[in-house]
Amino acid sequence: MTIxxxxxxxxxxxxxxxxxxxxTPVSAAAQQIPAMTxxxxxxxxxxxxxxxxxTAGPAPAVRxxxxxxxxxxxxxxxxxxxxxxxxxxxxxxxxxxxxxxNPTYPGPQKFRTRNLRNVMAVAVTGDYEGTLSIGLxxxxxxxxxxxxxxxxxxxxxxxxx
Numbered sequence: 001m002t003i004x005x006x007x008x009x010x011x012x013x014x015x016x017x018x019x020x021x022x023x024t025p026v027s028a029a030a031q032q033i034p035a036m037t038x039x040x041x042x043x044x045x046x047x048x049x050x051x052x053x054x055t056a057g058p059a060p061a062v063r064x065x066x067x068x069x070x071x072x073x074x075x076x077x078x079x080x081x082x083x084x085x086x087x088x089x090x091x092x093x094x095x096x097x098x099x100x101x102n103p104t105y106p107g108p109q110k111f112r113t114r115n116l117r118n119v120m121a122v123a124v125t126g127d128y129e130g131t132l133s134i135g136l137x138x139x140x141x142x143x144x145x146x147x148x149x150x151x152x153x154x155x156x157x158x159x160x161x
Contacts, residue, residue: 032057033093033130034153035104039122041113047145047158048116052091052134054153055104060091060132062155064146070135073126082112082121083137089146091155094132096124117161118142 034057042049054060067088070079096105110123118138126133134157142160149156 033095034058034060035098036094036096036124036132037104039105039107039124039134041116041119041122043116044158047160048113048119050113050119050122050134050136050157050159052094052132052155052157054091054094054155056153058093059148059150059153060094060155062089062091062146062148064089064144064157066141066144070123070125070137073128073131073133079110079123079125079135081110081123081135081137083139085138085141087136087138087144087157087159088125089134089136089155089157090126091132091134091148093130094155095130096127096132118159 034054036052036054038053040051040053065088067086070081070086070088071077072079097103105124110121112121113119118140119136120139121137123135124133125135136157136159138159144160145158147156148154
């Protein structure tokens with residue numbers, strides 16, 4: 001194979017590869033991170049429920065941990081919150097701001113939940129690199145269930161009484 005033929009073949013491969021990349025759409029849902037717009041609380045028979053309302057996008061993976069203290073993501077500072085025990089919940093991918101950095105959650109970063117039996121307080125403990133973190137202060141260590149719902153997106157945290 002001559003050098004001219006190799007160069008022509010290489011140019012053709014690069015052109016075809018670039019054309020394929022140019023027409024391959026990137027999924028908008030893959031790029032969109034759900035943003036928290038609200039936090040709701042409610043008492044149910046046998047459990048307290050905390051719901052994080054989210055915008056459209058892929059449902060985040062959620063997890064929780066019982067912790068000795070709540071730590072603010074990014075800074076590492078202790079988040080002081082009313083409670084005997086603490087639960088840290090993370091949702092990924094999720095945020096509490098839009099692409100321009102503006103907050104999407106207009107509520108308080110920390111608040112008491114006087115209407116609940118076990119959950120005493122809720123705090124937004126992190127909004128960092130596609131991970132949204134929420135802390136709960138509770139009266140007693142009881143089973144916790146964390147899951148997501150879609151249409152619309154929500155993160156649900158159930159804490160037994």
